[in-house]
Amino acid sequence: RLQQWFRHVSQGERQILFVTGEPGIGKTTVVEQFLTRIRATGLIRIGRGHCVEYYGQGEAYMPILEAFVRLTREPGGARLLAILSRYAPTWLMQMPALLNNEEFAQLQNRTQGATPQRMLREMAEVLEVLTAERPFILVLEDLHWSDDSTIALLTALGQRQERAQLMVIGTYRPSELASTHPLRALKQELQLRDRWKELPLKLLTEQDVITYVTQQLPERPVSDKLAQAIYRRTEGNPLFMVNVVTALAEDDPHGRGAGRRGDSLNSQTLGISENLQQTIAQRVARLDSDDRTMLETASVAGMDFTAAVVATAMRKKPIEIEERCGELARRKHFIQTIETVEWPDGTVTEHYQFIHSLYQEALYERVTGGKRVELHQRIGECLEHGYHNRKQEVATELALHFERGKDFHRAVQYLGQAAETANQRCAYPEALRLLIRALDLLNKISDNPKRAQQEIMLRISLGMSLMATKGYAALEVKSAYDRARELCLQVGETPQLVSVLRGLAMFYYVRAELQTARAIAEQLLDLVQSQQDRALLIQASYGMGGTLFNLGELPVAYHYLQRTMLFYDSYKSESPTYLSAQDTAIYCLTRMSYVLWFLGYPDQALVKSQEGISLSQELTLPHNLAYTSTFAAGLRMLFQEDQIAQQYAEEATKLATEHEFPIWATMGQILSGSALVHQGMIEQGIPQIESGIATWRAIGAQISMPYFLSLLAEAYGKNGNPEKGLRLLAEALDLTNNTEERWWEAELHRMKGILTLEIWEWRLETHPSSQASSLKPQIPFGVAQEAEACFVKALDVAQRQEAKSLELRAAVSLARLKQRQGRLGEALPLLEGVYNWFTEGFGTADLLDAKRLLDRLREQSISGPLDSLRATKTRRKTASPRQPEAEAEPRVARSARG
Numbered sequence: 001r002l003q004q005w006f007r008h009v010s011q012g013e014r015q016i017l018f019v020t021g022e023p024g025i026g027k028t029t030v031v032e033q034f035l036t037r038i039r040a041t042g043l044i045r046i047g048r049g050h051c052v053e054y055y056g057q058g059e060a061y062m063p064i065l066e067a068f069v070r071l072t073r074e075p076g077g078a079r080l081l082a083i084l085s086r087y088a089p090t091w092l093m094q095m096p097a098l099l100n101n102e103e104f105a106q107l108q109n110r111t112q113g114a115t116p117q118r119m120l121r122e123m124a125e126v127l128e129v130l131t132a133e134r135p136f137i138l139v140l141e142d143l144h145w146s147d148d149s150t151i152a153l154l155t156a157l158g159q160r161q162e163r164a165q166l167m168v169i170g171t172y173r174p175s176e177l178a179s180t181h182p183l184r185a186l187k188q189e190l191q192l193r194d195r196w197k198e199l200p201l202k203l204l205t206e207q208d209v210i211t212y213v214t215q216q217l218p219e220r221p222v223s224d225k226l227a228q229a230i231y232r233r234t235e236g237n238p239l240f241m242v243n244v245v246t247a248l249a250e251d252d253p254h255g256r257g258a259g260r261r262g263d264s265l266n267s268q269t270l271g272i273s274e275n276l277q278q279t280i281a282q283r284v285a286r287l288d289s290d291d292r293t294m295l296e297t298a299s300v301a302g303m304d305f306t307a308a309v310v311a312t313a314m315r316k317k318p319i320e321i322e323e324r325c326g327e328l329a330r331r332k333h334f335i336q337t338i339e340t341v342e343w344p345d346g347t348v349t350e351h352y353q354f355i356h357s358l359y360q361e362a363l364y365e366r367v368t369g370g371k372r373v374e375l376h377q378r379i380g381e382c383l384e385h386g387y388h389n390r391k392q393e394v395a396t397e398l399a400l401h402f403e404r405g406k407d408f409h410r411a412v413q414y415l416g417q418a419a420e421t422a423n424q425r426c427a428y429p430e431a432l433r434l435l436i437r438a439l440d441l442l443n444k445i446s447d448n449p450k451r452a453q454q455e456i457m458l459r460i461s462l463g464m465s466l467m468a469t470k471g472y473a474a475l476e477v478k479s480a481y482d483r484a485r486e487l488c489l490q491v492g493e494t495p496q497l498v499s500v501l502r503g504l505a506m507f508y509y510v511r512a513e514l515q516t517a518r519a520i521a522e523q524l525l526d527l528v529q530s531q532q533d534r535a536l537l538i539q540a541s542y543g544m545g546g547t548l549f550n551l552g553e554l555p556v557a558y559h560y561l562q563r564t565m566l567f568y569d570s571y572k573s574e575s576p577t578y579l580s581a582q583d584t585a586i587y588c589l590t591r592m593s594y595v596l597w598f599l600g601y602p603d604q605a606l607v608k609s610q611e612g613i614s615l616s617q618e619l620t621l622p623h624n625l626a627y628t629s630t631f632a633a634g635l636r637m638l639f640q641e642d643q644i645a646q647q648y649a650e651e652a653t654k655l656a657t658e659h660e661f662p663i664w665a666t667m668g669q670i671l672s673g674s675a676l677v678h679q680g681m682i683e684q685g686i687p688q689i690e691s692g693i694a695t696w697r698a699i700g701a702q703i704s705m706p707y708f709l710s711l712l713a714e715a716y717g718k719n720g721n722p723e724k725g726l727r728l729l730a731e732a733l734d735l736t737n738n739t740e741e742r743w744w745e746a747e748l749h750r751m752k753g754i755l756t757l758e759i760w761e762w763r764l765e766t767h768p769s770s771q772a773s774s775l776k777p778q779i780p781f782g783v784a785q786e787a788e789a790c791f792v793k794a795l796d797v798a799q800r801q802e803a804k805s806l807e808l809r810a811a812v813s814l815a816r817l818k819q820r821q822g823r824l825g826e827a828l829p830l831l832e833g834v835y836n837w838f839t840e841g842f843g844t845a846d847l848l849d850a851k852r853l854l855d856r857l858r859e860q861s862i863s864g865p866l867d868s869l870r871a872t873k874t875r876r877k878t879a880s881p882r883q884p885e886a887e888a889e890p891r892v893a894r895s896a897r898g
Contacts, residue, residue: 024239600804
């Protein structure tokens, strides 16, 4: 069946299949025999990796990375490295042993902002490139011990439609799958797509056992009764049967000497163990005492082990251990040779593996408790020394040995490092699992400064992982960072306090608890200034500027943002490792573009926006590109350039969705919906805005919510439902007062005034009066007064914030209302004073609209007293006089009738 499936692979039809069965059923043997036959058919690339019982679930992509590292050591390895570098740099970053320092540094820059989706997409592309050359078989053993990320990759591969000469063979034990094991979800997903292929292995028949026993003991007469007894005892389990027959071949364990005497073997002359474990235990007991001690020590090292580790643990010479292991491997006694490996410290040693996990387990059970602790400690120290400058590569394994060696401090240290590696691989479930385990182990350590420092680091990593999995505003994030800050204060000022404060500032910022965020930002800024760390100062200064912008303190915000860029320019010229600050520079340039627009410098705003976009394109990091595209869309909305805004928003949404950036994907969706509304596609735009707002709330975010609600209110105003729009604005204003997020406050008041007028106009259209339709009706005094109060409030807020662009909008709306009421003497100087302040941006929609209205007001004012008197007489003669024709409102103020 495997060969039949492979024929489909040769025709470009990818196959993902599973060989399943219980321990000893022969999964590995079947796969080995299949691979042996396939190798003989021609050029085929085969990769193999396996999962580890004790720590495999915490080691993200463990079998995949193992397979590719081994492939790079085979003929054609250089070609594979080139493919990984081009198509999967985030994966190559996880194989530092294959890179020199310069290559690693370059790759580190290329892989910033990696995401789970990017990891999956890159590996899928690599596999398709590899399979374009020749068939590729990837074997992943013991998936019942797999990490979540590996199963996610298998799911992604199974969902792809592209043709590929790819065959993935996974082995697992069905009885080991818990109800929540990700393999169950994978099976369900692939079955729905009719892509689940499974080869469940069956137990051997009685005739199979008789045939095997006869073949394996050709020089001894074997009775049918004995073969039948072996079958009944082993129930046809291949591994059990093999061990029983091997025991017969080696000799009678009870010393009856049947084999030596050449007597007929039968069920009476040889006792057969009750189960497989007993049979293995009997075989172990008959080993040479030195070999048995060596294998017991090796079992403590794990399913895989090296001669160097066993030698160190036994305090023997490595050459002696290699000779013994080599002899056992040649006779296929319990172990087999894998390869020769070289450790980072230069140690060259043979790598071995137990033929079956049950052998390793049986030998491990023979080691006494105290001896286990001692051996685990020695093995951990040996690995520490061997990987002296690359310990993070084996951090999960080190954590296991030191935990079982009762060295909890070092176990916690390496669990933290393993979690950091998992985070780098975007394997957040694995990272959380490791961190929770580390925090549990901390309870076994008495309180002391070292313990506190370890917990601080773990809590910081926990906060980062929770942000990635549950969002910036999750309460669990606050809990993690609060505990870390408490510990920092207990042990005194620590370098980790910077990371803690940054995490808390982000939490409060996204939840729009801005005064708290500001207080933390101030504390952070003071702290990094005292440390004189330029990179941290760049981040802290930007954080303060961003928070102040949202509070509506625009000039001060600009001061901090400008200072951030000065720090960055200086740092860039002084430090060869300034790359860590480039992300902050991109964010800062983008935020500066907004502040400049609000302050009344639209031309400069566009320049800064483009600088941010250019820098993000230079770095080609998906997170930065999604960020700059999102904010470029928002800026173009302020410029009323709806088509350009929509293009940026759709680009941001696509990029953020692909790479799993929920914040930017949601913002892009809302902005895209609003741009559609302004282009007349109201029915398509409103659902997009509403869906985006619902998602924003679902992830716990509150920042920018007044702005988003105003976009929806505006959309409803255009859709003939200004009353609903007014209710949404009321909610937005309540949020503004509760959170003090005031950067959009002036617009909220202005829009409230516009919708107040639109409600009156809508009602007038719905219930027309008896007056002549050719006359423009007089705005009722109460409505006009309410709208004017809103415009005056908007003007006041904008002036207080020095938001000249919003002040201009408020002045235009108020002047237009006064024009309609015939109060030209008030409207003209009001608008002139604001318009004349501007020195740039005269081609933007807002300034063009203001100029048109200003020209109209001047024209009406020049018409003189006679026109004014005539207008007065007309008002006396008609109940609803025709007012001077008003210029069109800016985009946000257009009537629903328009």
